[in-house]
Amino acid sequence: MTENELISRVLKKERAAQVQLYKEYQTTWYMICLRYHKSKQDAQDVLQNALIKIFTKLEQFDGQKGNFKSWSSKVVVNENLMFLRKKVSSFKVDAIDDVLFVPDQSESALDILSAEELTRMIQKLPAGYRAVFNLYIIEGFSHQEIADMLNINIGTSKSQLSKARKLLQKQLETLLQE
Amino acid sequence: MLDKNNNKELDKLFQSKLRNNEAADNKWNVPPIDIFENALAEIEARQPEKKRRWPILFFVGFGFLMLGAITYLFYQNQSMIVELDKKIEVLNQAQKESEQLTIINKNESTSAAIIQDQPALVEKSAMLPINAQKGASRSTQAAKETTTQRIKPINKAQKIVNSNLAVSTVSTSRSNDLLRAAEVATKSIPQNESNNTISNVVLSKFKTLNKLPILSIPLTYTSRTIQQIYINEETEKAVYSDKKSNLKFSPYLAIGTNFSSFNTSYNDLHIEGAVENKYAVGYNIGFGFSVDLTNRFGLEYSFTGRSNVSRSKYTCNVIYDKNEEGYNANGDLVYNMDMFSTNPLYSAVARVEVPVNVDEMDDGDVMINKTDSKVVMSVLNTKLGVRYKILNNTKFNLFVNGGMGANYIYNSKDDLKMQLIHEDKMMMDKTAPSGSKVFDEFFASAYLGLQLNYQLNDRIWIGLDNNFEKGFKSLFTHPNLNAGSSKLKTFNSTIKVGYNF
Numbered sequence: 186m187t188e189n190e191l192i193s194r195v196l197k198k199e200r201a202a203q204v205q206l207y208k209e210y211q212t213t214w215y216m217i218c219l220r221y222h223k224s225k226q227d228a229q230d231v232l233q234n235a236l237i238k239i240f241t242k243l244e245q246f247d248g249q250k251g252n253f254k255s256w257s258s259k260v261v262v263n264e265n266l267m268f269l270r271k272k273v274s275s276f277k278v279d280a281i282d283d284v285l286f287v288p289d290q291s292e293s294a295l296d297i298l299s300a301e302e303l304t305r306m307i308q309k310l311p312a313g314y315r316a317v318f319n320l321y322i323i324e325g326f327s328h329q330e331i332a333d334m335l336n337i338n339i340g341t342s343k344s345q346l347s348k349a350r351k352l353l354q355k356q357l358e359t360l361l362q363e
Numbered sequence: 364m365l366d367k368n369n370n371k372e373l374d375k376l377f378q379s380k381l382r383n384n385e386a387a388d389n390k391w392n393v394p395p396i397d398i399f400e401n402a403l404a405e406i407e408a409r410q411p412e413k414k415r416r417w418p419i420l421f422f423v424g425f426g427f428l429m430l431g432a433i434t435y436l437f438y439q440n441q442s443m444i445v446e447l448d449k450k451i452e453v454l455n456q457a458q459k460e461s462e463q464l465t466i467i468n469k470n471e472s473t474s475a476a477i478i479q480d481q482p483a484l485v486e487k488s489a490m491l492p493i494n495a496q497k498g499a500s501r502s503t504q505a506a507k508e509t510t511t512q513r514i515k516p517i518n519k520a521q522k523i524v525n526s527n528l529a530v531s532t533v534s535t536s537r538s539n540d541l542l543r544a545a546e547v548a549t550k551s552i553p554q555n556e557s558n559n560t561i562s563n564v565v566l567s568k569f570k571t572l573n574k575l576p577i578l579s580i581p582l583t584y585t586s587r588t589i590q591q592i593y594i595n596e597e598t599e600k601a602v603y604s605d606k607k608s609n610l611k612f613s614p615y616l617a618i619g620t621n622f623s624s625f626n627t628s629y630n631d632l633h634i635e636g637a638v639e640n641k642y643a644v645g646y647n648i649g650f651g652f653s654v655d656l657t658n659r660f661g662l663e664y665s666f667t668g669r670s671n672v673s674r675s676k677y678t679c680n681v682i683y684d685k686n687e688e689g690y691n692a693n694g695d696l697v698y699n700m701d702m703f704s705t706n707p708l709y710s711a712v713a714r715v716e717v718p719v720n721v722d723e724m725d726d727g728d729v730m731i732n733k734t735d736s737k738v739v740m741s742v743l744n745t746k747l748g749v750r751y752k753i754l755n756n757t758k759f760n761l762f763v764n765g766g767m768g769a770n771y772i773y774n775s776k777d778d779l780k781m782q783l784i785h786e787d788k789m790m791m792d793k794t795a796p797s798g799s800k801v802f803d804e805f806f807a808s809a810y811l812g813l814q815l816n817y818q819l820n821d822r823i824w825i826g827l828d829n830n831f832e833k834g835f836k837s838l839f840t841h842p843n844l845n846a847g848s849s850k851l852k853t854f855n856s857t858i859k860v861g862y863n864f
Contacts, residue, residue: 298376322378352694
């Protein structure tokens with residue numbers, strides 16, 4: 186069965202099709218949520234809201250304009266941002282003036298890190314940094330798009346990405362030293 | 364500065380590892396199945412909810428439709444009454460004219476009879492003693508009065524027809540006599556009536572035209588017109604007098620206070636017990652109108668803006684967990700925790716980052732979580748109901764009223780002050796204004812109350828309306844809020860000033 190056929194059946198509210206679609210993308214959606222929230226509970230709450238959006242707005246999906254994965258991932262990302270907006274009064278944080286020394290890491294050393302460990306590292310970032318890092322590095326949005334989505338200016342987006350990288354490198358250093 | 368190569372390497376690492384979405388062996392990236400089940404259940408639950416909004420919208424629309432219809436009927440009724448009054452005025456004037464014509468006609472006949480009888484009377488009076496002559500004179504006078512009285516009709520319409528027909532059938536040969544008689548009769552009419560414009564006009568017509576065939580045409584026409592108007596007016600009077608009495612329209616302005624209890628049942632009993640205040644107070648201002656369909660029974664409609672303000676404090680203990688420690692942007696140690704925000708309406712959890720000193724806190728340390736919240740809701744409320752007058756006094760009227768209400772929460776905000784205290788040391792003290800809408804925008808309600816009106820004069824009244832209103836559904840649909848049910852229960856006390864049309 187093709188993806189379009191599966192979506193057509195979901196639109197007809199066929200339970201089996203709904204389950205199949207969920208199983209196909211549950212990991213993709215859940216990993217997005219986990220990256221945006223430190224708390225697993227928050228991530229699950231957002232995922233539930235995102236699922237409601239995906240299944241209720243599915244008729245808006247146009248298969249000719251893009252694939253379902255990217256459409257649904259956008260819905261999940263937006264839901265995460267909405268949740269963050271409610272919890273975080275502002276994405277602006279104090280500037281970091283300290284320059285961190287980041288040692289060169291061999292590829293093999295970095296390769297041993299699992300997606301789970303990297304996700305945990307992202308989760309430890311402050312909410313604003315986490316959001317910008319996810320949107321820019323993982324989701325692939327531009328700084329202009331991020332600035333619009335988070336209601337910040339481009340400079341803030343760039344600066345928060347830079348700071349997020351610093352903190353992640355610091356965490357990497359600590360982790361590899363251990 | 365950071366090395367660009369390092370950045371690229373870092374980015375590549377995260378992209379390669381995190382864009383692979385396969386389920387891990389330890390299932391860390393597989394969500395619990397109940398999330399999917401809950402989402403589907405939520406979708407199913409929302410579907411009938413959408414439908415339930417239609418009755419509310421219909422209800423509001425119906426209210427405005429009714430307002431329009433009643434306003435239309437009221438003004439139509441008013442214009443008919445004005446028209447009716449004008450017609451009655453015309454009728455009364457025409458009636459007077461007709462009566463005077465009748466008097467003219469009858470007096471002419473009487474005068475002619477008196478003139479005819481005079482020689483005989485003179486002869487008789489010459490033969491009679493003086494007292495008898497006086498008696499005869501009195502008899503003649505009595506006969507005149509009797510004649511005048513006799514022409515007063517029992518049925519006005521009949522009188523009008525008869526008298527005018529009498530006038531219209533007078534022969535041409537007697538026009539000069541009639542003219543003379545009319546002059547006599549006019550003189551015999553009391554001064555105020557003889558000054559009547561219509562009488563004078565009629566008399567002048569007699570004098571000018573002196574041609575009864577010509578005169579008889581407009582008079583006959585007038586007679587029929589008057590008769591028709593009279594009959595029509597009697598019918599219209601009956602119809603419109605009913606309408607006039609049944610549609611008593613009374614708009615009013617209202618201002619008052621409200622006291623609300625939200626009947627929130629929190630999912631967590633510990634939270635429920637810790638909430639110090641579960642009430643809200645506010646004010647309401649608006650307008651409305653009532654329409655009395657009978658002497659006791661009527662309809663009422665109102666449109667009100669209402670503000671509910673609730674404040675509450677909540678205190679609970681939080682246990683420190685070392686696993687929640689992390690670093691902020693400055694590399695400082697911070698404690699990440701869920702802070703409870705609870706008020707009479709709902710309970711929410713806010714994720715906060717609290718700076719802590721290294722080794723200051725240990726696992727199991729108890730911190731005090733204090734929140735002080737203020738929730739403001741602005742609601743548009745419209746009510747449509749019935750009322751029944753249970754006390755009908757000249758000055759005081761007491762009504763029992765009840766009906767349905769439709770409510771729209773057009774604005775809401777909650778301001779939250781959060782404090783975290785450990786061993787008398789303030790670890791965090793911050794205010795977090797929240798502009799997010801957490802309430803369901805529409806809800807229906809029902810109300811029942813008593814209204815006491817005092818009539819200041821014929822038109823203006825002042826009233827005190829006390830009613831109890833209950834919402835049909837929980838105000839909160841936000842899935843992250845810990846409030847099982849928050850149905851509004853409000854006591855409204857309103858002063859109204861109205862005008863009776």
